[in-house]
Amino acid sequence: MANFIDRRLNPKDKSLGNRRRFLKRVRKHIKKAVDASVRERGISDVDQGERISVPAEGLSEPVFRRASDVGHRDYVFKGNKEYRSGDRIAKPEQGGGGAGKEGSDSGEGEDDFVFALSREEFLDIFFEDLELPDLIKQSMKEVQTFRPQRAGYSVSGAPNNINVARTMRNALGRRLALRRPNQQEVRDLQERIFKLEAVSSPTAKQKRELKNLHDELEEVLRRQKVIAYIDPLDVRYNYFQQQPQPNANAVMFCLMDTSASMGEREKDLAKRFFVLLHLFLKRRYDRIDVVFIRHTHNAQEVDEEAFFYSRETGGTVVSTALREMMKVIEARYPPSEWNIYAAQASDGENFAGDTDTCVDLLNSEVMRLCQYFAYIEILDEAELKLFQGEENGMELWRGYRRVKEEWPNFAMKRIASPADIYPVFRQLFAKKMSGAA
Incomplete structure (x- = not known):
């Protein structure tokens, strides 16, 4: 089983797959922000993008943690170069290490995560629960979309578009033009050689004929190998052109x-x-x-x-x-x-x-x-x-x-x-x- 990973870069080196997964994950917050934005902005600006703020708690992921009711334990984690087990760490002085900032009146706090929705993403979310009724009539007047339509043959294309009949016709014509020996000729030579080799006491003429037949068979087999039964030049593919559709x-x-x-x-x-x-x-x-x-x-x-x-x-x-x-x-x-x-x-x-x-x-x-x-x-x-x-x-x-x-x-x-x-x-x-x- 083979796994293929698409590492092609999207515009600005952003992963489209990751973005879609992120939007799906915080969809509740995005939907709420989009509805609030639509109520506030003007109608003429409805099809513009929007900057969405997602609370930090909305980005949390489930993690494994050690149970807090299994007793008191002390740890010195790997990568520590300054302290050893039993050392006491002094409290940082005022103004150092990020100190000096006002604390939150409700405990710990984190900044919200802000990102930009594109115009298409904004409209998709805004219209996700709307649907036009009875979209059944098809106009025959305006041509805007395209559909592939057969337009002859091509010398290149995908394997599933190979035209077998055209390919075999080209191969047959090339073999006839180059006089490639067929299998019937090989069988005829082999039968004549078998009859001469079956003679118990061949004459000098029969020996010369046998040698000539071996040489001729060798040449026929060589020509069969040199002149391929199907050559890449014979292969033809069905060719499609994008034709306008109503x-x-x-x-x-x-x-x-x-x-x-x-x-x-x-x-x-x-x-x-x-x-x-x-x-x-x-x-x-x-x-x-x-x-x-x-x-x-x-x-x-x-x-x-x-x-x-x-x-x-x-x-x-x-x-x-x-x-x-x-x-x-x-x-x-x-x-x-x-x-x-x-x-x-x-x-x-x-x-x-x-x-x-x-x-x-x-x-x-x-x-x-x-x-x-x-x-x-x-x-x-x-x-x-x-x-x-x-x-x-x-x-x-x-x-x-x-x-x-x-x-x-x-x-x-x-x-x-x-x-x-x-x-x-x-x-x-x-x-x-x-x-x-």
């Missing part, structure tokens, strides 16, 4: 009420949710298109700057945003080629009677095309306490509850502060536990 695409529709009732606080909370959702989708798809649709009593597709920062006046008619979304899907994003996600942010206000129109549009058209539709209602703290329970809420909330009952890929939550965004986000995309009832 990859999954997604489009994310951001719908937001920009009427006067949506102030800067509401828009800021909506932006944080949209940015986090986009970051999460970007982890699952190589290409993400984002479409911003704002609405008051009219809806229009705008760029990100106008979506978050322009001010508009007017009433609120939510159905206009859903109709505008359907127009964009029909024009640019056919459902057979795109995974469609939608996130809507509102304060819950809507024009009287328009909520029923929104429910009809969602049930009859929008939800049939969407992989997922997330609705967040932005309230203040007083309203959040007032509307406790899903059955209570504004008119739009009560209407969307009917949609939620019909479609499992429709989710709705309320938020009132930045601290609510992450729990809501995790609830919307919580991983389904295997084996759950």
